[in-house]
Amino acid sequence: MEWLKENGFGGVEIAWVYPMRGDSTVKHPKWLSEEWAASVNYAKRTADSLGLGCDFTYGTLWPFNAFDLPDKYGTRSFYQKESPEDRTLTWDHPRKARIINHLDKEAFAYYAKQMDAGLKDAYKGSKSGIFVDSWEVETRHLWTAGYGEKFKERFGYEIEPLMDKLYQPGYEDVYYDYMTLMSDYVLYDFYKPFTDHAHTQGAFSRSQCGGAPADLLTAFMLVDVPETEAILYEPNYGRIPASAAALAGKDVVTSETFTCLYGWRKWGGKGPHQDEEQVADMRLIADALFANGTNQIIWHGMPYNEKGKGKDDNHFYASVHVGPDAYFRDQLKDFNDYMTRVSQYMRKGKVYSDVALYLPLEDSWMGVEYPDSLQMPWVWGEYELRYVFAPDYLAGYQPLWVNAKVLSEATFVDGVLRYGDLSFSALAVDVEWLDIAALRQMVRLAKEGLPVVMAREPKQPGKNKSVEFVALYKELMALSNVSAQPAEILTQKPLLEGEDLPDFWCRQDGEELYIFVANPAAKKLKYPLRYGQAFEDQGSVRNVVVNTVAGSQSLQLKFRPNESLLLKVDKQGKVEVVDLNFTAKKIN
Secondary structure (H helix, E strand, O other), X not given: OHHHHHOOOOEEEEEEOOOHHHOOOOOOOOOOOHHHHHHHHHHHHHHHHHOOEEEEEEEEOOOOEEOOOOHHHEOEEOOOOOOHHHEEEOOOOOOEEEXXXXXXXXXXXXXXXXXXXXXXXXXXXXXXXXXXXXXXXXXXXXXXXXXXXXXXXXXXXXXXXXXXXXXXXXXXXXXXXXXXXXXXHHHHHHHHHHHHHHHHOOOEEEEOOOOOOOOHHHHHHHOOEEEEEEOOOOHHHHHHHHHHHHHHOOOOOEEEEOOXXXXXXXXXXXXXXXXXXXXXXXXXXXXXXXXXXXXXXXXXOOOOOOXXXXXXXXXXXXXXXXXXXXXXXXXXXXXXXXXXXXXXXXXXXXXXXXXXXXXXXXXXXXXXXXXXXXXXXXXOEHHHOOOOXXXXXXXXXXXXXXXXXXXXXXXXXXXXXXXXXXXXXXXXXXXXXXXXXXXHHHHHHHHHOOOEEEOOOOEXXXXXXXXXXXXXXXXXXXXXXXXXXXXXXXXXXXXXXXXXXXXXXXXEEOOEEEEEEOOHHHOOOOOOOOOOHHHHOOOEEEEEEEEEXXXXXXXXXXXXXXXXXXXXXXXXXXXXXXXXXXXXOOOO
């Protein structure tokens, strides 16, 4: 930790994965034992003494699990047959433990009691975050006691006879209803209890809600610090947790970053170009994240090694290797300082908002499975929302995702849509499917005066159709402030105008704006990166117009190879380029 402090890190997250290289013969403290707790407490006190933050993964490996979990609290499928996916590797390798039922808050409470017994003294001192990683629990046919009864009460038909057809073509409406109820279980029996419980311990919750079978925007709004991941999740996905944070009034959006940079390999081997990562490639990912709303980078990662030892002793298969023997050690502190500077600017004031963009959640639930070309060994369902982008006609705006919950709680006041501290000049809806509850809210707000782009005529998802849906759509489209043509509705100029605009993110601090404009080479990055991809950039120029309440100013943005720009716009509309003072060098 002293080394981390010297090299520009702001804190640590302690994660208990498996002992050295998965070698079960290596001596290590038994999970949650007094010896284990003593080491954890020492680490927390050391972090406090150094001025480092110290968070804790709230368990061993990724899904929450326990060795002695009662059967009633274990994860289950509709078919009630325990499968290998119901158990996971643990810190006490090769011993496996049963995954808890994430649809039962009593199961979480049982699990949390064990974890808190081990962490009780580590909670003392500075406030720590407790962390849950991406949802790595089997989602197909996921079930819990009472699910069938609640389903019939809500939708009026029995789901049990249809469970074997749930993922087949022709049953998309049934799957939509199944996911609608599933989402409520995930939100209010897992993510909300997780956050509420963190507060009872004097901690805060941090979560990658990615992969959860739920309304992801709401899930991210329920945790204290929403987190994305890159590049197993591509940077565009980060706009979902960033939107959630802005809507919920939360300042910090984190990202587990640099995971499997050039590709993934199973546990036991090294990934492509692992231990020879280029800082320039990592910067490309970091800048893409900043331009989609992230404002704190969490390195993945640093396997534990005793002082004086390194990757030849312990190495983690899925991460960039961080340590005194890192391939990029000569640039590490400068790179960390750079990311810290950008993060600090991207926390000033509040998130700038202009257009509310409806998240196509219904499209994802009605789509069921991704086509083969978009699936990966760990990705199959459209419910993950991995590949959603703002439509081209919103280029230059900074759209934030909204959902039915946000619309139901929003108001139209003084000519703008208001939600918390945010205000929006218009709502854009560009979806194939739309829940009737959301449509009702759109009609309400539009009748009050909200300009609405309804780019397509949506259909009603779910098995139970209503004649009211068609009537509501006609009522909506009859209003003069609603149109399928964006140009008729979006009367507010975009923040940036120009051809082939790069990705950007803007914060508003009083009357000043701070706009981070990522290098054009960072736009729409795909997993995995090509080795040295950042060095393919030869530099570029973009001619833009910056539009603010003070007026418009033309500007030529000159991007040097592998560098991004930060613009400061004062209350008179004058634009200044802030020197970020970092150039990544090629490591030969």
